[in-house]
Amino acid sequence: xxxxxxxxxxxxxxxxxxxxxxxxxxxxxxxxxxxxxxxxxxxxxxxxxxxxxxxxxxxxxxxxxxxxxxxxxxxxxxxxxxxxxxxxxxxxxxxxxxxxxxxxxxxxxxxxxxxxxxxxxxxxxxxxxxxxxxxxxxxxxxxxxxxxxxxxxxxxxxxxxxxxxxxxxxxxxxxxxxxxxxxxxxxxxxxxxxxxxxxxxxxxxxxxxxxxxxxxxxxxxxxxxxxxxxxxxxxxxxxxxxxxxxxxxxxxxxxxxxxxxxxxxxxxxxxxxxxxxxxxxxx
Numbered sequence: 001x002x003x004x005x006x007x008x009x010x011x012x013x014x015x016x017x018x019x020x021x022x023x024x025x026x027x028x029x030x031x032x033x034x035x036x037x038x039x040x041x042x043x044x045x046x047x048x049x050x051x052x053x054x055x056x057x058x059x060x061x062x063x064x065x066x067x068x069x070x071x072x073x074x075x076x077x078x079x080x081x082x083x084x085x086x087x088x089x090x091x092x093x094x095x096x097x098x099x100x101x102x103x104x105x106x107x108x109x110x111x112x113x114x115x116x117x118x119x120x121x122x123x124x125x126x127x128x129x130x131x132x133x134x135x136x137x138x139x140x141x142x143x144x145x146x147x148x149x150x151x152x153x154x155x156x157x158x159x160x161x162x163x164x165x166x167x168x169x170x171x172x173x174x175x176x177x178x179x180x181x182x183x184x185x186x187x188x189x190x191x192x193x194x195x196x197x198x199x200x201x202x203x204x205x206x207x208x209x210x211x212x213x214x215x216x217x218x219x220x221x222x223x224x225x226x227x228x229x230x231x232x233x234x235x236x237x238x239x240x241x242x243x244x245x246x247x248x249x250x251x252x253x254x255x256x257x258x259x260x261x262x263x264x265x266x267x268x269x270x271x272x273x274x275x276x277x278x279x280x281x282x283x
Contacts, residue, residue: 017218022046023053023063025210030162030186030203031055040157041146042186043175044207045165047071050138054149062149066141070165073134080130081122087111091127092168099170100129135171139178146179158182164204 006016027042036055044051046069054062077088097103105125113119146152158181176183188209189201
C-alpha cells in the first residue's frame with residue numbers, strides 16, 4: 001500500500017519526503033496540546049479502516065489499525081435493504097444514524113427501483129438499526145485497543161473521533177455510551193483561516209491538513225539546518241512554497257509584491273492539481 005501511495009505522488013510530479021502514520025497526521029490537525037498531555041484517544045474512521053492512537057503525557061503510547069470502516073456500513077445497508085451500493089451510500093450520508101432507538105419509526109425514504117421496478121421504501125429506524133449494529137462492533141474493537149494500551153484509566157480527555165465516518169449522526173453519543181468516556185468530534189479548524197476554510201473544516205480532511213502541517217514543520221527544520229552551515233542562505237519561497245512563519249494570523253501568506261493567498265486556498269490548489277494530473281494520466 002505504501003508503494004502505491006508513493007507511485008501516486010510521483011505521478012503528481014512530486015516526491016515523498018516521509019511516510020506518516022494516518023492517525024498521527026490526523027492528531028496534528030485535530031488534537032490540542034492539553035488533550036495530548038491529559039491523555040486522549042484519536043479515532044480516525046475512514047472508508048476502509050479505523051485508525052487509533054493513544055496519547056498520554058504528550059507521548060504517543062499505542063497505535064492500532066482496525067480493518068473496518070465506513071465501507072462495511074455501506075455494504076451492510078446494501079445487503080440488508082437489497083439496494084444498489086450507490087443508493088446505500090446515499091442513505092447512510094443523508095439519513096443514517098448510529099442510534100436506532102431515537103430514529104423516527106414513522107418516516108420512510110423511497111429508493112428508486114432497479115431498472116424501472118417499483119421503488120422500495122425503507123424506514124429511518126430500520127436503517128439506523130443496521131448502522132448501529134456495525135458501529136457497535138467497530139466500537140468494541142476500539143474499546144479493546146484502548147484496554148490493550150494499558151492507559152484506559154489515564155485518558156482524562158476521552159476520545160476524539162475524526163475522519164469521514166465521524167460525520168455519522170449520533171455516533172459520538174453511541175461511542176460515549178459504549179465506552180463510558182467523553183467523546184467529541186475533531187475538526188481541523190484551529191489551523192485553517194481564510195474565505196474557503198469552511199469547505200475544508202470537515203473531519204474527512206483531518207489527515208490531509210495534518211500532513212500539510214507536518215510538511216511545514218519539515219520545511220522549517222530544513223531551513224534552520226541549512227542556515228546553520230557557513231555561507232548558506234535559505235531561499236524562503238522556492239517554487240511558491242511558504243513557511244508557517246509567513247502565514248499571518250488571518251491565515252494569509254504574506255509575500256511582498258504578490259497578492260495575498262490564504263493557507264486554505266493553498267491547500268485547495270494543491271489538492272486540485274493532484275486530481276488534475278491524475279485525470280490527465282488516465283485520459
